[in-house]
Amino acid sequence: MSIHNHPSLKSVRRVIISCERCPRLRVYCRRIATQKKLEFRDWKYWGRPVPGFGDSEARLMVVGLAPAAHGGNRTGRVFTGDSSGDWLYEALHRFGFASRPTAVSRHDGLVLRDCYVNAAARCAPPDNKPTPDELRRCRPYLEAEIDLLRRVRVVVALGRVAFDSWLKASGWWEKLPPAGRPRFAHGTETRLPDGTILIGSFHPSRRNTNTGLLTRPMWHGIFRRARRLLGPEPERRARKRRAGRGTMPGDEGERRPWPLNGST
Numbered sequence: 296m297s298i299h300n301h302p303s304l305k306s307v308r309r310v311i312i313s314c315e316r317c318p319r320l321r322v323y324c325r326r327i328a329t330q331k332k333l334e335f336r337d338w339k340y341w342g343r344p345v346p347g348f349g350d351s352e353a354r355l356m357v358v359g360l361a362p363a364a365h366g367g368n369r370t371g372r373v374f375t376g377d378s379s380g381d382w383l384y385e386a387l388h389r390f391g392f393a394s395r396p397t398a399v400s401r402h403d404g405l406v407l408r409d410c411y412v413n414a415a416a417r418c419a420p421p422d423n424k425p426t427p428d429e430l431r432r433c434r435p436y437l438e439a440e441i442d443l444l445r446r447v448r449v450v451v452a453l454g455r456v457a458f459d460s461w462l463k464a465s466g467w468w469e470k471l472p473p474a475g476r477p478r479f480a481h482g483t484e485t486r487l488p489d490g491t492i493l494i495g496s497f498h499p500s501r502r503n504t505n506t507g508l509l510t511r512p513m514w515h516g517i518f519r520r521a522r523r524l525l526g527p528e529p530e531r532r533a534r535k536r537r538a539g540r541g542t543m544p545g546d547e548g549e550r551r552p553w554p555l556n557g558s559t
């Protein structure tokens with residue numbers, strides 16, 4: 296079955312987790328999972344590709360670069376267990392997209408509301424640099440998630456690679472003339488012809504946050520803007536969630552009949 300024919304996020308997750316398309320990355324992730332970092336020597340590392348995480352009815356998608364060797368590759372959940380995740384989930388919690396501000400393991404109870412987090416590549420790459428071929432091989436997973444997450448209206452892309460990867464996976468890279476393609480910069484906001492709004496942000500990597508290239512006010516500004524664009528979570532869904540029927544971590548939403556960016 297083509298990845299594009301998968302009927303649910305659950306089946307996409309299953310395929311991602313067992314993927315072996317990039318030998319270099321698979322060898323690297325397994326090696327890291329065996330060698331471990333001293334401070335995590337008691338952990339059983341995940342060591343496999345890391346699927347997306349969040350709410351199947353999300354209106355916000357956050358696209359990262361790839362799991363960190365001792366973050367997602369250890370915990371098995373995207374942006375979980377590393378400093379980038381500390382920044383991401385603190386901001387998502389602050390603006391009402393996450394149930395808690397920290398993410399330490401895939402069993403920590405974190406629930407995303409109205410938000411889905413994924414990445415351009417699903418295996419941790421050496422030096423945080425997937426090759427163009429590895430990004431191309433991994434793109435069908437992002438395409439499948441874009442196809443299934445029909446309510447997404449705002450996309451926050453963390454870094455240029457994630458920004459261009461989302462444009463390619465969503466089809467806009469090809470549909471727009473080169474001169475009309477959105478260009479990455481921190482805080483850029485582009486409304487695409489179908490109404491989806493693409494926001495560029497510097498990645499909250501240690502290199503960017505420690506050097507001050509990305510400051511906390513700059514970072515919060517990105518998610519404050521996403522929240523303003525989306526408005527509050529629709530009341531019907533919030534009621535459902537309060538009644539305990541809301542989506543849960545890594546939920547497994549089925550394909551929905553409404554169109555891309557249809558009204559909620």
Ligand code: SF4
Binds near residue numbers: 316321429433
């Ligand atoms: S990076 Fe993507 S395509 Fe490559 S092995 Fe990992 S999951 Fe598969």
